Amino acid sequence: MKNLKREVLWGTLVLIILLTVFSVYGAFLGADRAQIFFNSIPLAVYWSLFLALLVVGCLLFKRLIRVPALLLIHAGCIAILIGGLWGSDKGQEMQRRLLKRDIVGSGYVMLYEGQQTNQVQVGEGSDRHMETLPFIVAVDDFRIEYYEPGKLFIGVPGTENQWSMPAEPDTQLDLGPKFGAVRVVRSFKNFRISMGETGTRGAYDDPGPGANAAVEILVTPPGNGQPTPRYIFEQHPGHANPSSPLAFQYRRTISDYISDVRILAKPGDPNAVAQKAVEVNHPIYYGGYHFYQSSYGQDPGTGLMYTVLSVTSSNGLMWVFTGFLLMCLGIAWQCWFLDIRKVLTQEAL
Amino acid sequence: MALKMNPQGIMIYITMAIYAVALILTLAKQKKAGLNVFALGFVVALVSFGYRWQHVSHCPMQNLFEVFLTLGMLCYPISIFSRRFLKISGHAGDMAIGIILLFPAGFVFHSEPQHLPPALQSPLFVPHVAVYMISYVLMFKATICAFAQLFKCKSEPGTLEPEKATYVIACLGFPLLTLGLILGSVWGKFAWGDYWGWDPKELWSLASWLVFVGYFHVRYMFGQKYARLNSSLAILGMVFIVITLLWVNLSRLFPGLHSYAS
Ligand code: HEM
Numbered sequence: 001m002k003n004l005k006r007e008v009l010w011g012t013l014v015l016i017i018l019l020t021v022f023s024v025y026g027a028f029l030g031a032d033r034a035q036i037f038f039n040s041i042p043l044a045v046y047w048s049l050f051l052a053l054l055v056v057g058c059l060l061f062k063r064l065i066r067v068p069a070l071l072l073i074h075a076g077c078i079a080i081l082i083g084g085l086w087g088s089d090k091g092q093e094m095q096r097r098l099l100k101r102d103i104v105g106s107g108y109v110m111l112y113e114g115q116q117t118n119q120v121q122v123g124e125g126s127d128r129h130m131e132t133l134p135f136i137v138a139v140d141d142f143r144i145e146y147y148e149p150g151k152l153f154i155g156v157p158g159t160e161n162q163w164s165m166p167a168e169p170d171t172q173l174d175l176g177p178k179f180g181a182v183r184v185v186r187s188f189k190n191f192r193i194s195m196g197e198t199g200t201r202g203a204y205d206d207p208g209p210g211a212n213a214a215v216e217i218l219v220t221p222p223g224n225g226q227p228t229p230r231y232i233f234e235q236h237p238g239h240a241n242p243s244s245p246l247a248f249q250y251r252r253t254i255s256d257y258i259s260d261v262r263i264l265a266k267p268g269d270p271n272a273v274a275q276k277a278v279e280v281n282h283p284i285y286y287g288g289y290h291f292y293q294s295s296y297g298q299d300p301g302t303g304l305m306y307t308v309l310s311v312t313s314s315n316g317l318m319w320v321f322t323g324f325l326l327m328c329l330g331i332a333w334q335c336w337f338l339d340i341r342k343v344l345t346q347e348a349l
Numbered sequence: 350m351a352l353k354m355n356p357q358g359i360m361i362y363i364t365m366a367i368y369a370v371a372l373i374l375t376l377a378k379q380k381k382a383g384l385n386v387f388a389l390g391f392v393v394a395l396v397s398f399g400y401r402w403q404h405v406s407h408c409p410m411q412n413l414f415e416v417f418l419t420l421g422m423l424c425y426p427i428s429i430f431s432r433r434f435l436k437i438s439g440h441a442g443d444m445a446i447g448i449i450l451l452f453p454a455g456f457v458f459h460s461e462p463q464h465l466p467p468a469l470q471s472p473l474f475v476p477h478v479a480v481y482m483i484s485y486v487l488m489f490k491a492t493i494c495a496f497a498q499l500f501k502c503k504s505e506p507g508t509l510e511p512e513k514a515t516y517v518i519a520c521l522g523f524p525l526l527t528l529g530l531i532l533g534s535v536w537g538k539f540a541w542g543d544y545w546g547w548d549p550k551e552l553w554s555l556a557s558w559l560v561f562v563g564y565f566h567v568r569y570m571f572g573q574k575y576a577r578l579n580s581s582l583a584i585l586g587m588v589f590i591v592i593t594l595l596w597v598n599l600s601r602l603f604p605g606l607h608s609y610a611s
Contacts, residue, residue: 009566009570012566013563013566013567013570016559016562016563016566017563019555019559020556020559020560020563023552023553023555023556023559024552024553024556026547026549026552027549027552027553027556027597028549030549031546031547031548031549034547034548034549034552035546035547038547084545106542106543147464253464253466254466254467255464255465255467255470256467256470257467279467280467280468280470280540281467281468281470281471281536281539281540282539283539283542290538290542292540292541292542294542310541310542311542312542312543317538317544320544321535321544324531324534324535327527327531328524328527328528328531331523331524331527332524332527332528335520335521335523335524336520336521336524339516339517339520340435340517340520340521343509343513343516343517343520344435344436344517347436347509347513
């Protein structure tokens, strides 16, 4: 019995060292290849062995059951491993085959504003295919929010001269005696130009669909020359003006992406079974799946925005999160209240 | 290497100078004066941290500049806590840690304020990073104790000998290291859809955590019989932490979500 205990402890050390080595190796592979490596058959054997050793350890070492902190730590590890194996790609594949469970794999849903679907694009490359959700996902609106104001970058191509200024109306930047000055007149979220009856043209901010951010600036040449207006577009930096050595760029930083998502039981159902403004860090959860704000784009023709939501099943998640909680509580209890106290009381004696 | 001649940079240099004076006084056996000067350094570090917070309008833990600014501020409270409640000596070591940790903030990393990108606007951002920062400073302190054990240094009377001191600080830091890993994982689930993405930073932080799991199991198996092995494992854990914090973020070898290399 004593020998067996010793062997189990040595086995534990070996498994911990192996996992450390695997982790370092995986870090050099990069996330995509590491994911394949850690989900491979040899690693599935490794994970199962780790799980088995934890269970055997708990049966052999009575203290791992009797001391609540140690029980929490090791039971937490067991729960995390079970949840991880259950929710892994291979685990889900087995559930589909053996338990005939209909689980949609991790994938993406791409929707234009106002569209709805139950199709999820799963897999990459030649493995790419569509799978069907048991409900409908609808996107009513998609919008991007920015930190205001944006920034205007000014440079003289081929030289070290560079400046930046907030793209806020009425701000002015003096570029020195060689380059004059720049003043921001106004900014546009969706720049459009209208033709007046007399043939005059006017710029305006279009509240309709589309996104074409721009700033209007006045460039004053050195030596009190006549200021000339210019429009700088965020998406089309444009060409340098031959009469001026200055080049401009207008940039804004995104603060959030938001999709108004509704979940419907049937296509066209007026009543949603769930709805949420989905943003980064705030997914919507329904029917065993989380939907995340993942990406977006714009149709170049219509200017309509589309949003890309990533979909993941929450298979095994409760086990993993419960395991996290148990392990964390157990480690804090063991280390802070038992181990440290033991050393300090020994010392005091 | 570039000097920062702005209020933020000047506060960092003043803190470093004060920590250095505190270290010199402590080494010159003027312990009380050294500790008072150390406390003054902490006050300046705290003001510098608050100034940055006000300047960028969010808790300053977003990039490596802000991370090192925070780390440099944590040395004093950790030093006092360790001495008072854990009987661990080594204020001089903590002053030196403070100078080392502020150096990258003062001379290496850029301090331009940045907006928080959407992924960082999470209630888990501050707890995740803060818990990691505290555990890193603790593990740094544990490493100094481990070196003291390897080089057979004596501890002050009434304080723990270096091997036990290493163990006690590792016991204090390990739950925080665990919590940091778990909070990161939970955050990953809410931000990106997966609680584990096999990203290089995640894997190096798992490896660092595993070195300490190994340390605790070895110490359980052999106690203080192989004290040098225990100390070496604690030092190895810190080496992994440094790689996780710096190499992974800065090297192009590890492409991933946490890389700032580009
Ligand atoms: C692979 C299977 C494992 C086995 C068989 C095992 C076994 C043990 C044993 C026998 C102890 C000593 C209990 C005592 O004080 O009497 C222990 C302690 C401990 N284990 Fe494990 N363990 C395993 C995996 C893990 C893992 C993955 C973790 C990670 C959280 C872990 C964390 C700990 C901690 C923190 C202690 C307390 C050490 C101390 O008292 O300082 N164990 N383990």
